[in-house]
Amino acid sequence: MKKLFISSLIGTAVFVSNVYAQDCIMAKDLNVAFKNASTAYMNSAEQQEVADFAKFLKETGLYAVIEGHTSSSASAQYNYDLSTARAVKVLNSLKQMGVNPQQIRAMGFGESSPLYDNHTSEGIKNRRVIAEIFNSKSELMDYINSEKKRIKNIKYQEQW
Numbered sequence: 001m002k003k004l005f006i007s008s009l010i011g012t013a014v015f016v017s018n019v020y021a022q023d024c025i026m027a028k029d030l031n032v033a034f035k036n037a038s039t040a041y042m043n044s045a046e047q048q049e050v051a052d053f054a055k056f057l058k059e060t061g062l063y064a065v066i067e068g069h070t071s072s073s074a075s076a077q078y079n080y081d082l083s084t085a086r087a088v089k090v091l092n093s094l095k096q097m098g099v100n101p102q103q104i105r106a107m108g109f110g111e112s113s114p115l116y117d118n119h120t121s122e123g124i125k126n127r128r129v130i131a132e133i134f135n136s137k138s139e140l141m142d143y144i145n146s147e148k149k150r151i152k153n154i155k156y157q158e159q160w
Contacts, residue, residue: 028056054097084108
């Protein structure tokens with residue numbers, strides 16, 4: 001079976017010709033919630049979310065980085081450590097569910113990459129563990145290295 005998944009990094013253009021629907025796969029989203037200030041899943045629905053994502057990775061052979069993100073309600077150092085611990089928790093769950101460890105990595109972002117204004121009630125949505133999906137291990141590692149460089153000097157800075 002021919003697989004094609006088109007992904008792009010910020011600032012990178014992707015040009016594809018002769019792409020047909022039967023050559024593409026639909027990427028499974030991962031968005032896991034945790035109890036406040038904890039590495040415990042919010043509820044059993046979160047565990048099912050991880051199980052569904054494990055099945056997706058095993059079926060497709062794609063690669064993923066599990067990203068932990070937080071709001072800015074604690075210190076930047078605490079948030080970075082918590083985001084990393086949550087990403088590692090999901091990574092370990094995926095491994096226990098039979099995902100090849102070579103396909104997945106975990107990375108904490110702390111409060112360095114907010115999607116919502118932390119000064120509003122929407123700031124709670126910055127608390128997330130998500131996955132970015134890639135075609136190959138080299139794409140995965142390029143992304144991780146790029147993100148590590150991007151957040152190197154801001155991961156311990158307060159974002160509020």
